[in-house]
Amino acid sequence: MRDYRAVLDIPEEGEPELIERTAVGAVLQSFYNGVENIFQTVAKRVDQEVPASADWHRKLLTQMAGGTETRLPLISPLTAERLEPYLGFRHLVRHAYSFTLEWSRMSGLVRELSSVWEQFQAEVRSFLDRHEESEDRRES
Numbered sequence: 001m002r003d004y005r006a007v008l009d010i011p012e013e014g015e016p017e018l019i020e021r022t023a024v025g026a027v028l029q030s031f032y033n034g035v036e037n038i039f040q041t042v043a044k045r046v047d048q049e050v051p052a053s054a055d056w057h058r059k060l061l062t063q064m065a066g067g068t069e070t071r072l073p074l075i076s077p078l079t080a081e082r083l084e085p086y087l088g089f090r091h092l093v094r095h096a097y098s099f100t101l102e103w104s105r106m107s108g109l110v111r112e113l114s115s116v117w118e119q120f121q122a123e124v125r126s127f128l129d130r131h132e133e134s135e136d137r138r139e140s
Contacts, residue, residue: 036061
């Protein structure tokens with residue numbers, strides 16, 4: 001995230017210009033795409049099941065917040081709830097023109113991004129540690 005600090009350090013007062021909103025929108029979209037890539041990897045390699053319906057993005061988020069017979073939840077329901085607006089925004093950015101991006105919809109996502117990222121990273125690390133421990137137990 002620190003590499004994007006110049007883009008994300010938007011003054012509290014006023015609304016950023018179009019070029020800044022476009023850049024911030026790209027960062028927010030990229031953030032969720034990265035999160036979703038991790039979800040897809042777990043869904044493919046561990047669950048061996050990736051949602052395929054029209055709303056697969058949302059189902060994948062739900063799948064990662066829930067456990068399966070062979071896997072503990074990757075993320076908590078709270079983290080899933082915090083990620084949901086980024087999922088919605090990713091969809092908006094991919095299907096809209098940048099001049100339609102509203103700062104009122106983006107500003108909260110920007111303010112929360114570091115916190116959500118830290119929470120997500122911590123939960124993924126915890127999942128990997130637990131997953132590794134369970135794999136070790138199965139092997140012994």
